[in-house]
Amino acid sequence: MLITLVSASAAEAASMRCDHGIIATGALQAEVLEQCGEPDSRQHTPRHIDADGYPADGSVTVDHWVYGPSNGMVRELRFIDGRLVDIESTRR
Numbered sequence: 001m002l003i004t005l006v007s008a009s010a011a012e013a014a015s016m017r018c019d020h021g022i023i024a025t026g027a028l029q030a031e032v033l034e035q036c037g038e039p040d041s042r043q044h045t046p047r048h049i050d051a052d053g054y055p056a057d058g059s060v061t062v063d064h065w066v067y068g069p070s071n072g073m074v075r076e077l078r079f080i081d082g083r084l085v086d087i088e089s090t091r092r
Helices: 002-011 029-036
Strands: 015-018 021-024 041-045 062-070 073-080 083-091
Touching (some): 015 029, 021 029, 021 083, 029 083
Antiparallel strands (some): 015 021, 041 062, 073 083
């Protein structure tokens, strides 16, 4: 029984309501743009490139988007290789 509860909570996805729908972790950047529009700010960290000009093994692209503040709420989204992996909401 405990294993079922643990795996059920691990499978829950964070979500966020936007003007045109709801997005959740696992969504692609294009889907988030379609549902939520342009973020108020973006930060892009590209893959690490090795001396030969190729992406280093295990390196990933990370994007950090911020929506808000809207009614005192700021939503921060983190993407790894173009897929949404985290949504954090804070009041300001």
